[in-house]
Amino acid sequence: MNKKASKNKVVKDVVEVIMENNQPVVSSLVVAELFKKRHDNVLQSINELEIPDDYRVLNFQATFRDVPGPNGAIRKEPAFNMTRDGFSLLAMGFTGKKAMEWKIKFLEAFNAMEAKLKIVPPQVEANIRFKKAKPEAVKSFEGAARYWCYLENISWEQGKRQIEGEIRVSDIYEMDKLALDSAWTYLNMCLYAVPPKMRGVNACSAKDLETVHGLLDYWAYCGNTPRKKLLASICKVMGLKSLKELPKSHVPHAISLIWEGINKHSGKVDALKEASH
Known part of the structure; x- marks a missing residue:
């Protein structure tokens, strides 16, 4: 040399x-x-x-x-x-x-x-293809992803490209099971977690948070759960220290997260009622 x-x-x-x-x-x-x-x-x-x-x-x-x-x-x-x-x-x-x-x-x-x-052993590649996600599972993911696009006010094509780029697949409709798991992880983060650079920027006023606080009151009463505990859980999922950091753009995300919690709790209550008869 x-x-x-x-x-x-x-x-x-x-x-x-x-x-x-x-x-x-x-x-x-x-x-x-x-x-x-x-x-x-x-x-x-x-x-x-x-x-x-x-x-x-x-x-x-x-x-x-x-x-x-x-x-x-x-x-x-x-x-x-x-x-x-x-x-x-x-x-x-x-x-x-x-x-x-x-x-x-x-x-x-x-x-x-x-x-x-690009050097993938043929056997491994075959195993990945064998575990292709079921069409109905992908369709379920698409439904949730379209809801996220609605919250973000972006087109489905924009959201689809962003997800594909993040999980490194050419087409979400051809995902294997592992890619689908990664897609759900990323989507949940997009749905609820507030990016660090946005926390506290253009934060909500008391009036902006009226619906959020109202739903928390409703959830605490119906679920017989301390409101403080529910609020801490919501902030943790969204990556916030308190709702004072919630930007106005993420109010729909917070409402969606709270409503999801209410629905999950309601399902548990209904199941308990049916089991008692």
Whole structure:
């Protein structure tokens, strides 16, 4: 191996592409380090990208790293894990000969990782196909997903593409059982969990929360359950410390979650009544 080839190998090795949610991603911290940029400037560039929200969610995954401070203190530093598409969008703004060299190195690293993912043993692939989800199960999922699209005021095609991108399938109607499980997990998160960046932003007024509090009162009375306990449960599912953090856009989600709880409890009550006769 000549000196030039040896040097190129060292460069490749420091391009760290990792697996996250079954897809290769690269950290904004790595990008900042190798492109010789301040990480806060890289974060600013990502936040200023004029792209649709659903595309941003799929290609820029918010994360944190622990940074040691004085006296043993630890602070959380925000970062992003970027897919190949996310990295490509960001790197469009990086110019110069050195920047171009690093763009190529990063894309080569993505290529290498994706090539490994394509090597699937025939027997494993056959087993996955054998466990294809039942059409009625997929139809059930579609019904719930369409309800989420209604709450988010987006089209079914938009929601469908977002789900497919998140669970890495080309068509939800061709999902296997494992993919369907992942789809339900993601959908439940979308239905109820408030993204961290939205918590406390454009928060509800007391009037905005009247319906939410009214349903909680109803649920507590009919279910003979402490209201405080029900409220804590709702906030936990939505990822909130209190309803003061609930953004106005997620009021329908909160109402839906409470109504689901009321219906589940009503079913249990009816079952108990039938068993007593």
